[in-house]
Amino acid sequence: MAETIAGVLEEAIHSSSLEPLVTTRFSDITLARIRLAGLRRLGLPEMTYRQLRIPLEVLLQIASHLDTHSCFACRNVCRLWAEAFIPYCWRTLDxxxxxxxxVLRSPGPSETPxxxxxxxxxxxxxxxxxxxxVREIIIRDDALLDAAIKARLSRLESLTICGIVNQYVCGQESAFMAVEQQQQQKPINSLTTSTYTTLEDWRQLPSMLLFGTEFPKQCLLSRTQGCWQLIMNNPGLRHLEFKSQAAYTLFPFTSFPRLSTGMSADSGAFLDSVLARLPHLSHLAIEQPAADHVFASLGTRYRNITSFVYPNADEFGNGILSRTGSSTTLRRLKLQRRINAANLVDLGRKFPELRELSLSILQVYSFFQYTPPDGSDSYNNDNSGITGASKEPPLLSKLEHLFVSKIFDITSLSRAGIKLPAVKRIDPTIKFRTLAYLWILLRAFPTLEYLDAMETHSPDARYGDNLDPATLKPTSSLRLKTLILSHGSARFGAGVGGMLEVMPLLTRLELGIVPxxxxASMARNCRNLEHLRFNIEQGKGHKELNVLFEACPKLRICRGKGHEILAEDFVKEHRWACLDLQELDLKIVGVPRMTEVQERVWEAMQQDGRSVATTDEEEEVVAxxxxxxxxxxxxxxxLAKYVHLRHLNLGGLDSIQSARGGVITATDHTAPDCxxxxxxSGLSEVACLSRMEVLGVGxxxxxMSKKEVAWMCEQWPLKKVSGIEYLRSDPGEQLKTEKGLFDKVKISMLISEMTVNSRSPSPSPRKGL
Known part of the structure; x- marks a missing residue:
């Protein structure tokens, strides 16, 4: 427990730039003291506790940067700490x-009443x-909604209600209705009569008539009333979301089954009155028919709403767009419906300040062409011709993020005249067949900062597949900061290096197999890299990898298969600039080791209790x-220079198995010069890697023997050691976990999930509260 609290506090201080505050404003409280402060209940003497007390305002700032698990761990230290951490423990409920x-587990159907x-x-x-x-709450079941209503929560800033709150049946208690069953003297299988009466005295309870009268379960009407009363009691709401609401659950605003005629005038007036009580509301996700009502007035009545989610929008016709007015305040729109390029132009005109746009399906017909405003405004609609004579700003000139679940060729937008001059990211993963298509994409949207693309072997040709990539390469540098190319990048060979020549701003790069x-191209052109992942053919790129580490001072993560470096270069030419490395996959090969014969000679000397040579052969072994x-x-x-390392894979594999499917023996290992x-051999030199959580030696x-594994468990906050197929002290046997020795570390024979270690300094999930 003490180590857990010390670790999470130190991590919070480093990650939140609180160290200057601690050392400057409270100069008498050093970082070392903070790591041990307030642990009186954990065994520290009273005098030490008093000397190491931390001011409440410092604890509050530290608490604001910790996760819920860490706050729960810290709240039990003392009353002062409880005062600081309990509010953050309960800030977000999910x-x-x-x-x-x-803690808030809902009762299961198999449990007794x-x-x-x-x-x-x-x-x-x-x-x-x-x-x-409580400031944020996500309600996923009936019981929590019932508890939230009865607790009369009134300081919520975010409320999300999922659409599974429909399980109440006659005979169960709901938040606003008490069930009084009049049991009659009848057989057990007979029906009983239920009478509903109001349980709580709430002011301005919404009328049931607003929500229709044909519900299959009367108690759901009561629950709908209570839900909206909970919303009205929280005028500070900034985020309100209804997820997957069926027509007969919490938010119908119509009778059952769903009516296509929309909301009644009274229901619309009620919705307007509720939203008027939420002056700070900026995000709203709501379903039909209320979504139509709100969407049509975003630019007038609901100017405070800057983010709107319209799930399950009507796919047929353009009714919702034709009824929607303009809005200069909407910044984010999620519209789950099929639209075409003409609809996209309409959206751009009606919401010129959009920064994020999410669509389900976008169709761009080959005969559609949008003409940008240049004194006259006209474009050909695939449904009807639309012309005009008014000037307008560039279409979607501020859109930065476009998400389209399904579109065959994203570059068709550019060819249709929709340029997206400020777009920085297009999601989800873009599929390509040739390098030429990627160049066309980057030329069409030169402002992209994030690109996730995956090679596809689909027979459907895309524009530019038959063009020469060399003729399409941009002549100026791109703005890309993140490039993820899944699979197939090896097909392009040297073309990958050519791509990187125009991407000097890259901070994250993920590739498949590269030459x-x-x-070498990364080292020359991508010196801002922080996150790097790639695979390389085993035995190649030793020198180039070493140069890469010398050229990228900001590199923190370097992962992948086949990463090897020569031991001589690592020792004699070690000029790496990336001192902040946190995750590293690197096999160091070419280490001068004793031969197998010499090892057997040395082991024989050890069995005889000798370390001094008596023969020429033994002298050669000792030397x-x-x-x-x-x-x-x-x-x-x-290696000890990289004190921030948390993940170090020295073998390049998490674990290995023989072709026969059994555990590998000593003679099966593929890297004898490691x-x-x-x-x-000097392992104690890396004891300073005090953040090490994952070690791979496959x-x-x-x-290694149990002695080394025990030393690692003692020195480092290990969560996992992977790739140990045998230990020299127990040849032929798998490692057996001894009680009290390896109870904090996962000793992995095969690839497995991370396990919890209470010594970890990072704010990762921990067992218990």
Whole structure:
């Protein structure tokens, strides 16, 4: 527990730039003291606790940068800490995330009525006690909605209600209706009569007539009333979202089944009155028919709404667009419907300030052409001709993010005259067949900063597939900061390196298999890289990889397969500039090691209890061992420079298996000229890597024993050690976890998920509260 709190506090201080505040404003409180402050209940003496007390305002700033798990860990230290951390513990509630899926667990159908009542009462009690701290809540079931309503939450800033709140049946208690069953003297299988009476005295309770009268379950009407009363009691709401609402659950505004005629005048007036009480509301997600009502007035009555989600919009006709007025305040729009290029032009005209636009399907017909405004405005609609004579600003001139779930050729927008002059990101993954298509894409949208593309073997040809990529390459540098090319990049060979020549601003680069020449191009042109992932053929690119590390001072993550570097270069030419490395996959090969014969001679000497040579052969073994250990110590000393490392894979594999499917033995390992990873060879030099969480040694002929693994568990906050197929102290046997020794670390024989370690300094999820 002490190590957990110390770790999360240190991480929060580093990540939130609080260290200057701690050391300057409160100069008597050093970082070392903060790591141990307030741990009186964990065993520190009273005098130490008083000396290391942290001011409340510092704790509050630290708490604002911690996750929920860390806040729960810190709240039990003392009363001062509880005062600081409890409000942040309860700030955001989501039953799908820990610890809320346990703390606010809903009763299951297999539980007894008494157990169900206990869990229901627990949720109500907790929300009544801590409801004043809740700012964001996602309601996914009936029980939590019931508890939120009865707790009378009034300080919410974000409320999301999912559409599964439809499970109540006659005979169950709801938030606003008490069920009084008049049991009659009839057989058990007979029906009973239920009478509903108002349970809570709420002011201005919405009339049931607003929501229709043909519901299959009367209690759902009550629940709908309560839901909207909860909304009205929170005038500070900024985010309101209804997800997957069926017509008969929380938000129908019509009778059952759904009517296509839309809302009644009274229902529309009620909705207007509710939204008028929410002056700070900026994000709204709502379904038909209320969505039509709001969408038509975004630029007039609802100017405060800057983000709107319209799920399940009508796919047939352009009715919703024709009824929609203009808005200069809308910045984000999600419209789940099929539209064509002409509709897109309409959206651009009606919402000129859009920054983000999300669509389901976008169709661009070959005969459509939009003519930008240049004194006259005209474009050919694929449904009807539209002409005009008024000037207008450039279409979608401020759109930065375009998401289209389905579009065959995104570059067709540019050929149709829709240029998107400010777009920075297009999602989801763009499919391409040739490098020429990528060049066409980047020329069409030169402002792109994020591109995720994947090679496809679809027979459907795209524009430009038969063109020469060399003639399409941009002549000026691009603005790309993130480039992700999934699969197939090896087909382009040296073309990958040519692409990187016009991408000097890249900070994140993910590729498939690349040639060594691509690494040289990265080193020359992409010196701002921070996140790098690629694969290279094993045994190639040793020199180029070393140069890459020298050329990229901002590099923090370098992952992939086939990353190898020569031990001699790592020792004698070690001039890496990336001192902030956090994740690294790197196999160091060419380490001078004893041969298998010499190892057996040394082991025989050890069994005899001797370390001094008595024969020429033994003298040669001792000399070779000393040389190897000096060389390996130099390697460890260079590795120790990268104190921010959390993930280090020295083998290039998480785990390896033999062709026979069994566990690999010593003779099966493929890298005999690698690090021994033993204390004797200098492993203690890397004890300073105090953030190490994941270590991979798969594919190495190491000499690790339980002694080394225990040392790592003691020195580092390890969560996982992968690739250990055998230990030299127990040849032929898999590692057996001993009680109390490896209980905090996952010793992985095969690829497995990360496990929890209470020593971890990062704010990652932890067991318990």
């Amino acid at each position: 039953q799908l995330r820990s610890p809320w899926k346990l 008494e157990e169900q009542e206990q869990w229901t009462m627990r949720s109500r009690s907790l929300l009544r006690r801590y409801g004043a701290h 060594a020449s691509a690494l 070779r061992r000393a040389l190897s250990h000096r060389f390996q110590r130099s390697i460890y000393m260079n 690090l021994e990873l033993t204390i004797d 594919g190495l002929s190491h000499r």
